[in-house]
Amino acid sequence: MPADAPIYDRVALIGLGLIAGSMAHAMRRGGLVGEIVGTARSAETRDVAREIGLVDRVVDTAAEAVAGADLIVLAVPVGAMGAVAEEIAPHLAPGATVTDVGSVKGAVIEAVGPYIPEGVHFVPAHPLAGTEHSGPRSGFASLFDNRFTLIVPAEGSDRDAVARLDALWRGMGANTEEMDADHHDLVLAVTSHTPHLIAYTMVGVADDLRRVTDSEVIKYSAAGFRDFTRIAASDPTMWRDVFLSNKEATLEILGRFTEELFALQRAIRTGDGELLFDYFTHTRAIRRGIIEAGQDTAAPNFGREPTT
Amino acid sequence: MPADAPIYDRVALIGLGLIAGSMAHAMRRGGLVGEIVGTARSAETRDVAREIGLVDRVVDTAAEAVAGADLIVLAVPVGAMGAVAEEIAPHLAPGATVTDVGSVKGAVIEAVGPYIPEGVHFVPAHPLAGTEHSGPRSGFASLFDNRFTLIVPAEGSDRDAVARLDALWRGMGANTEEMDADHHDLVLAVTSHTPHLIAYTMVGVADDLRRVTDSEVIKYSAAGFRDFTRIAASDPTMWRDVFLSNKEATLEILGRFTEELFALQRAIRTGDGELLFDYFTHTRAIRRGIIEAGQDTAAPNFGREPTT
Numbered sequence: 001m002p003a004d005a006p007i008y009d010r011v012a013l014i015g016l017g018l019i020a021g022s023m024a025h026a027m028r029r030g031g032l033v034g035e036i037v038g039t040a041r042s043a044e045t046r047d048v049a050r051e052i053g054l055v056d057r058v059v060d061t062a063a064e065a066v067a068g069a070d071l072i073v074l075a076v077p078v079g080a081m082g083a084v085a086e087e088i089a090p091h092l093a094p095g096a097t098v099t100d101v102g103s104v105k106g107a108v109i110e111a112v113g114p115y116i117p118e119g120v121h122f123v124p125a126h127p128l129a130g131t132e133h134s135g136p137r138s139g140f141a142s143l144f145d146n147r148f149t150l151i152v153p154a155e156g157s158d159r160d161a162v163a164r165l166d167a168l169w170r171g172m173g174a175n176t177e178e179m180d181a182d183h184h185d186l187v188l189a190v191t192s193h194t195p196h197l198i199a200y201t202m203v204g205v206a207d208d209l210r211r212v213t214d215s216e217v218i219k220y221s222a223a224g225f226r227d228f229t230r231i232a233a234s235d236p237t238m239w240r241d242v243f244l245s246n247k248e249a250t251l252e253i254l255g256r257f258t259e260e261l262f263a264l265q266r267a268i269r270t271g272d273g274e275l276l277f278d279y280f281t282h283t284r285a286i287r288r289g290i291i292e293a294g295q296d297t298a299a300p301n302f303g304r305e306p307t308t
Numbered sequence: 309m310p311a312d313a314p315i316y317d318r319v320a321l322i323g324l325g326l327i328a329g330s331m332a333h334a335m336r337r338g339g340l341v342g343e344i345v346g347t348a349r350s351a352e353t354r355d356v357a358r359e360i361g362l363v364d365r366v367v368d369t370a371a372e373a374v375a376g377a378d379l380i381v382l383a384v385p386v387g388a389m390g391a392v393a394e395e396i397a398p399h400l401a402p403g404a405t406v407t408d409v410g411s412v413k414g415a416v417i418e419a420v421g422p423y424i425p426e427g428v429h430f431v432p433a434h435p436l437a438g439t440e441h442s443g444p445r446s447g448f449a450s451l452f453d454n455r456f457t458l459i460v461p462a463e464g465s466d467r468d469a470v471a472r473l474d475a476l477w478r479g480m481g482a483n484t485e486e487m488d489a490d491h492h493d494l495v496l497a498v499t500s501h502t503p504h505l506i507a508y509t510m511v512g513v514a515d516d517l518r519r520v521t522d523s524e525v526i527k528y529s530a531a532g533f534r535d536f537t538r539i540a541a542s543d544p545t546m547w548r549d550v551f552l553s554n555k556e557a558t559l560e561i562l563g564r565f566t567e568e569l570f571a572l573q574r575a576i577r578t579g580d581g582e583l584l585f586d587y588f589t590h591t592r593a594i595r596r597g598i599i600e601a602g603q604d605t606a607a608p609n610f611g612r613e614p615t616t
Contacts, residue, residue: 079581103531128528128530128531129530129531130531131608131609132595132608132609133608138608140608147530148527148528148530150528177527183519186519186520187520187524187525187528188528188531190513190514190517190520190525190533191514191524191525191528191529191531191532191533192528192531192532192533193532194510194513195510195532195533195535195536196532197569197572197576198510198569199532199535200572200587200588200591201565201568201569201572202502202503202506202565203591203594203595204568204587204590204591205498205502205561205564205565205568206498206499206594207590207591207594208564208568209498209561209564211491211494212494212495212498214594214597215597216495216499217499217594218594218597218598218601218603219456219485219601219603220436220456220458220495220496220499220500221499221603221604222436222455222456222603222604223411223436223437223438223496223499224499224500224501224503224504224507224539225498225499225500225503226598226603226604227503227507227535227536227538227539228503228535229591229594229595229598229604230535230595230604230609230610231532231535232588232591232592232594232595233591233592233595233596234588236584236585236588236589236592237585239584239588240581240584240585240588241581243576243584244576244579244581244584247576247577247579250576251573251576251577253513253517254569254573256513256516256517257509257510257513258566258569260509260512260513260516261505261506261509261562261566264505264508264509265559265562268505268551268552268555268559269555269559271552271555273387273548273549273552276544276547276548276551276552277544277545277548279508279512280540280542280544280547280548281544282512282515283508283511283512283515283537283540283541284540284541284544285515286511286514286515286522286525286526286537286540287440287511287537287538287540287541288541289522289523289526290526290529290534290537293526293527295526295527295530295534296529296530296534296537296538296612297612300439300441300446300448301439301440301538301610302538302609302610302611302612303610303611303612304604304605304610304611
């Protein structure tokens, strides 16, 4: 993908956090696009982006950023997408594609869709990659390598626009798949949203106990707890919006979760060792599948570097 | 700690899994002891241990292993400790120390204590370290480095025997602290046992859904779920025994957990974004504490090696 055949001539990144920043690095690594313009609501974020040269040009408003862009990426919290779409709508160039990287698709389509003018393509997407870090300094070029990006075209989406966005994501290292919005939101409720809520809850419980101090929890976390704290350290605004906007699917999976948890709790109370053993044996297979699919490392403890 | 001043002259490892194997490697690395004798219930495990030279001498029975040993380490699942103690009791040398590495202390003290003969010291302990792997090939010398080992002396334990075991654990790289059995079991219910149960449950839910396939769960696991699957891949026998033998504390913490989870669930249902945001902001601080205490890496995604 040489620079003389860019997939897009000008990309506008609205929001300059972990995902948009990593996209900027990955697009440059692959020589995939012409100019990268970026903006963020906070002046501090824009200053950092300028200082580290995150994109080619940092501008102060979303309206300025989208002018003349043939790809516009909405990379703001899900709850802010609608307002941004309203702001940029009058400034979008005909033939341009608007996409987003939100973790929920139904709510984003509902919020953004109505603002997309005739002649502009709207192709929602969601890269399934991230870290517990956030902000303009947190991005890196390899974030999407071998991870999946789900592309969620609306009904009647222009197939050429979809193919072009797909090529960009593959160029950034991702595997891509298409999915409809409802299924996306259910799959993510299982693989991401409910696990995050559970991790937040467990960390909250540990913090709240009087008889076990925070210092004890911290010192003895290597016994399992520290894995939970990583995802419970993710960006609070992003996650608030995720839960509020994927309410239905998250509540459904939470219902299943508590049902199962109560069954295991009952087995503990009644001393049903066989049920526990069978349950725990079964779950090992899923881990094996994830490793074989290249979605995690087989090294013990994720191959954490020594922390001594 | 030169080899000419060993802390123990002969150590007997009963059980040759992840913890005992790592102890063998760590004791050799530090030149901490004289001879290391080992045994395991399964002939296959003993054969592997012989083949890889895990210990100096592999014997077929626990009774043989403890003969002439001045430290005996019970490294079997918690539910098997009592039977092993009964088996070895007649063969223990006067002045020897018996210790264990079980994840629960109250139940082990109850099961093992009565079999310890007059003149033999019993000093329970628990290294807070592990990986999701198990078996005689899974151990490594650095497993305990900078992790905590909790030493849980019974009332009236011989202080010299406690100090000697403490020196061994420090020689193997661990930090050590003393704690009473009840508090140990509560702390571990928070930092380890409940998180494991929750992880097992979440993986079970994902596996059980009809509308989301296992293949989808596996491919899209990088969105958060994969962190859960690591601890849900741990040894099923060990974990069955942990829950059955730390029933009271686990059920207490589970009760707190579901109470908190229902509060967050209610906030999602009623759209209380402020409650969610505040909760999620608060939990970040715990993660920071764990990193500052050297109990985890600050690298994104635990610094997982690329899995492409």
